[in-house]
Amino acid sequence: MASTEHDANRARALGQELVAVHDWLRTELSRIRADVTAYATGSEPRPMRLRAHCTAFCAALTRHHTGEDTVGFPALADQFPELAPVLAELRTDHQLVADILRRLTELLDSIRPDNADTVRRELDGLAAVLESHFRWEERRLVQAFDGLEMGTRTGEELLGVTFALDRMRSARD
Secondary structure, X not given: OOHHHXXXXXXXXXXXXXXXXXXXXXXXXXXHHHHHXXXXXXXXOOHHHHHHHHHHHHHHHHHHHHHHHHHHHHHHXXXXXXXXXXXXXXXXXXXXXXXXXXXXXXXXXXXXXXOHHHHHHHHHHHHHHHHHHHHHHHHHHHHHHHHXXXXXXXXXXHHOOOHHHHHHHHHHO
């Protein structure tokens, strides 16, 4: 495959990479919510594993939003200036999510069966905010990401993570 054809295919896949990243984050959050429920009912006695899973999820979500804020969204704004209001709202959402993640991390540092419901409610709130955010972002940005002239930027730089794109490439090759 010629380099320019590979670059064009890579750009067209970037919107689907965004969706794949969001789907993975949804799945991981669902697993964490199930882990908290299991811990609260006494069927999961290992809060250290729960904390580790949540810490990894929070780090991945933060990396994703940071990549969008610092590289992906500025690239979209340069090529598609009409998206500026959408990108500003998404950045505001990212701050809201960061605040929830801080509270969640504090709660998980002291999780016990008697406060697990509080953690679960915080996770439920995060899930609701993220679902709304992801759906709106996907409706507004998938097509733009697919049309983005990537230049030398990578999917990881633009989206903060690359795992799904790597999987798509392996499946295609």
